[in-house]
Amino acid sequence: xxxxxxxxxxxxxCVITMLCWGSWANTQKLASREWKFQxxxxxxxxxxxxxxxxxxxxxxxxxxxxxxxxNDLSQFNVQGEVGALFRxxxxxxxxxxVVFNLSNLLLVIAIDIAGMAVAFPIGVGLALVLGVISTxxxxxxxxxxxxxxxxxxxxxxxxxxxxxYKKLQGGKKTGGNSTLGIIISVVAGVLMGCGxxxxxxxxxxxxxxxxxxxxxxxxxxxxxxxxxxxxxxFIWNSIVMLKPIQGxxxxxxxxxxxxxxxxxxxxxxxxxxxxxxxxxxxxxxGQAGAALSYxxxxxxxxxxxxxxxxxxxxxxxxxxxxxxLLAAMFFFFVAGLGLLxxxxx
Numbered sequence: 001x002x003x004x005x006x007x008x009x010x011x012x013x014c015v016i017t018m019l020c021w022g023s024w025a026n027t028q029k030l031a032s033r034e035w036k037f038q039x040x041x042x043x044x045x046x047x048x049x050x051x052x053x054x055x056x057x058x059x060x061x062x063x064x065x066x067x068x069x070x071n072d073l074s075q076f077n078v079q080g081e082v083g084a085l086f087r088x089x090x091x092x093x094x095x096x097x098v099v100f101n102l103s104n105l106l107l108v109i110a111i112d113i114a115g116m117a118v119a120f121p122i123g124v125g126l127a128l129v130l131g132v133i134s135t136x137x138x139x140x141x142x143x144x145x146x147x148x149x150x151x152x153x154x155x156x157x158x159x160x161x162x163x164x165y166k167k168l169q170g171g172k173k174t175g176g177n178s179t180l181g182i183i184i185s186v187v188a189g190v191l192m193g194c195g196x197x198x199x200x201x202x203x204x205x206x207x208x209x210x211x212x213x214x215x216x217x218x219x220x221x222x223x224x225x226x227x228x229x230x231x232x233x234f235i236w237n238s239i240v241m242l243k244p245i246q247g248x249x250x251x252x253x254x255x256x257x258x259x260x261x262x263x264x265x266x267x268x269x270x271x272x273x274x275x276x277x278x279x280x281x282x283x284x285x286g287q288a289g290a291a292l293s294y295x296x297x298x299x300x301x302x303x304x305x306x307x308x309x310x311x312x313x314x315x316x317x318x319x320x321x322x323x324x325l326l327a328a329m330f331f332f333f334v335a336g337l338g339l340l341x342x343x344x345x
Contacts, residue, residue, distance in 0.1 A: 001059065001060045001061065001062070001063050001065065001066035001067065001068055001069070001208075001217055001219060002059040002060070002062065002063050002065075002066075002283075003063070003065045003066050003208045003209055003283075003286065004283060004284065004286065004287060005209070005287065006287065007287050007288065007344070009284075009287070010284040010285075010286070010287035010288040010293070011284075011288060011296070011341060013280040013281070013283065013284040014280070014281060014284050014288055014292070014293055014296040014297055015296070015299075016276070016277065016280050017277040017278070017280045017281040017284070017293075017296070017297035017300075018277070018296060018297050018298070018299040018300050018302075018303060019277070019300075019303055020273050020274060020276045020277030020280070020300075021124070021274060021277040021278075021297055021298065021300030021303070022120065022299070022300030022301065022302065022303025022304040022306075022307070023273060023300075023303060023304070023307065024044075024270045024271075024273040024274040024277075025108075025111055025116055025120070025270070025304060025307075026116075026270075026307055026311075027040075027044075027266045027267065027269050027270030027273070028040055028044075028108065028111060028112075028270060029116070029312060030266055031263055031266050031267070032263070034258065035258065035259070035263050036247075036250050036254075037108050037109065037111075037112045038237055038240050038241045038244070038250050039250065039254060039255050039258070039259065039263075039267075040108075040263075040266070040267045040270070041105060041108055041233070041237050041267070042233065042237065042255060042267065043263075043264050043265075043266070043267025043268045043270070043271065044108075044267050044268070044270045044271040044274070045101070045229055045230045045233045045237075045271060046230065046267075046268055046271060047267065047268035047269060047270060047271020047272040047273075047274075047275070048226050048229055048230065048271040048272070048274060048275045048278075049226045049227065049229070049230045049271075050268065050271070050272065051226075051271070051272045051275040051276060051279065052219075052222045052223045052225070052226035052275060052279070053223060053226075055219055055222065055279050056069040056219045056220065056222070056223050057069060059219065060217065060218075060219025060220070061219075065208075065209045066208055066209060066210075066211055066217055067211045067217055069217070069219050069220055069223070072211070072216060072217050072219075072220040073220065075213070075214065076090075078213075081214070082213045082214040083214075085214035085215070086203075086213075086214045086215070086216070088203070089202070089203025089204075089214070089215060089216055090203065090216070090224050092199045092200075092202055092203050093199065093200045093203055093216065093221045093224040093225050093228070094224050094225070094227060094228040095199055095228065096195075096196040096197070096198075096199035096200040096225055096228065097196075097200075097224070097225040097226060097227065097228020097229040097230075097232065098228045098229070098231075098232040099191060099194070099195070099196045099199070100192065100196035100225070100228075100229060101228070101229040101232045101233060101236055102191055102232070102236050103127070103188045103189075103190075103191035103192035103196070104188070104192065105236050105237060105240060106123075106184055106187055106188035106191065107119055107120075107123045107124070107185070107188040107192070109184055109188075109240070109245055110122075110123055110181055110184040110185040110188055112246075113180055113181040113184065113245075113246065114165065114180075114181025114182070114184075114185065115181075115308050115312065115314040116304045116305070116307055116308035116312065116314065118161065118162075118165045118181055118182070118185065118308070118314070119181065119184075119185045119188075119304075120300065120301045120304030120305060120308070121157065121158055121161035121162075121301045121302075121304070121305050121329065121333075122158055122161060122162055122165075122182060122185035122186060122189060123184075123185035123186070123188040123189040123192065124189065124192065124298055124300055124301045124304070125154055125155075125157060125158040125161070125189065125298070125301040125333075126158060126185075126186060126189025126190060126192075126193055127188075127189045127190075127192035127193035127298060128151070128154055128193070128294075128295055128298035128299075128301065129151050129154060129155050129158075129193060130189070130190065130192075130193025130194060131192065131193040131195070131196075131197055131198070131294050131295065131298065132147060132150075132151055132291050132294060132295040132298075132340070133151070133193075134193065134194065134195040134197075134198045135195070135197055135198045135201065135290045135291040135294050135295075136290075136291040137198070138195075138198045138201070138202050138290070139198075139201060139202075139289065139290040139291065140291075141289030141290065141291060141292070141344065142289050142291060142292055142343040142344040143342075143343040143344070144343075146339050146340075146342055146343035147291065147292075147295070147339070147340060147343045149336075149339050150295070150335075150336040150337065150338070150339030150340040150343065151295070151336065151340075152336070153332045153333075153335045153336030153339065154301075154332070154333060154336035154337070156332045156336075157301075157302075157328075157329045157330075157331075157332035157333040157336065158301075160325050160326075160328050160329040160332065161305065161325075161326070161329045162182055163325055164315070164318070164322050164325040164326050164329065165181070165182065166182075167318065167319050167321065167322045167325070168315055168318045168319070168322055180245075184245070197281075197290065197294045198290070200221050200222075200225050200282070201221070201282070201285060201290040203215060203216050203221065204216050204217070204218055204221050204282070204285070205217060207286075208283075208286040218279070218282035218283050218285070218286070219279075219283075221282060222275070222278065222279050222282055225278075226275065238252075277297060277300070280297075281293045281294060281297045288344060289344055292340055292341070292343065292344045295337075295340045296337060296340055296341060299333065299337045301333060302330060302333040302334065302337070305326070305329065305330070305333075306330075309326060
């Protein structure tokens with residue numbers, strides 16, 4: 001399989017993760033308003049799975065280092081402790097996909113209500129804080145003091161963004177949506193940060209060049225995670241379609257009768273973009289460490305806030321002082337991410 005062996009390349013891959021995780025939601029924005037986010041989310045899930053399988057049978061199966069995807073899966077048939085360990089690790093990665101999917105669906109709902117410039121900094125920013133802590137607990141790598149300082153600065157950025165959004169909604173006299181958008185973002189962030197990445201990396205090999213028996217390569221872990229996401233969609237997304245937080249229930253037939261090739265392609269593209277980021281993060285974790293790889297990737301909050309503020313103009317007409325708060329938010333995010341990178345150098 002394809003493996004990277006330098007820290008600098010790992011950091012570059014984490015930056016690409018950050019760009020992908022912060023940009024995929026633009027595809028949701030590109031879909032028409034008649035195409036509800038629940039319908040978009042089915043295609044998003046399929047896109048995630050498609051990319052994971054593509055990588056598994058290409059980069060996960062070529063090269064002289066590591067263990068190929070199919071050889072990795074053959075551990076299912078191994079008897080004894082090694083086979084049992086592998087099956088347990090597969091189960092944890094699958095659960096990671098289920099947990100992430102619920103949190104990400106809530107994030108999509110928050111984007112629909114409050115916009116990218118709010119849902120991402122609050123939801124994903126909170127996930128960054130909790131996720132770095134939980135991931136470091138399972139795989140302690142890097143300077144904990146610097147990581148803690150970086151996480152603290154990100155937390156300040158989250159608070160500033162919430163204040164800015166409250167000012168915006170206060171100026172528009174729509175406090176109900178303001179509160180609802182923030183609450184859903186917080187719930188999504190807590191679920192996302194409670195260890196989905198730690199669950200996936202927990203069962204991954206420590207040495208990608210020579211994977212230990214009973215542990216997964218990052219490419220196998222990605223496929224198992226993606227299967228957990230897609231299959232749980234039939235539970236989580238079905239509930240949201242039948243019992244939406246806002247609006248009327250959405251019939252399942254709408255996916256087939258209202259969807260065009262373009263709308264389905266946009267959703268699949270969104271899933272692929274997000275999973276490019278996830279795959280880079282998992283592969284980079286071999287050199288960068290799981291905690292840093294996850295934390296730096298979750299700098300996506302800053303990227304998404306940029307899209308929301310500059311491109312989609314979600315803060316247009318905001319009260320005086322709001323943009324100063326947003327500028328401070330970007331500053332603290334950049335400073336926090338810088339400390340996270342330095343913590344492993």
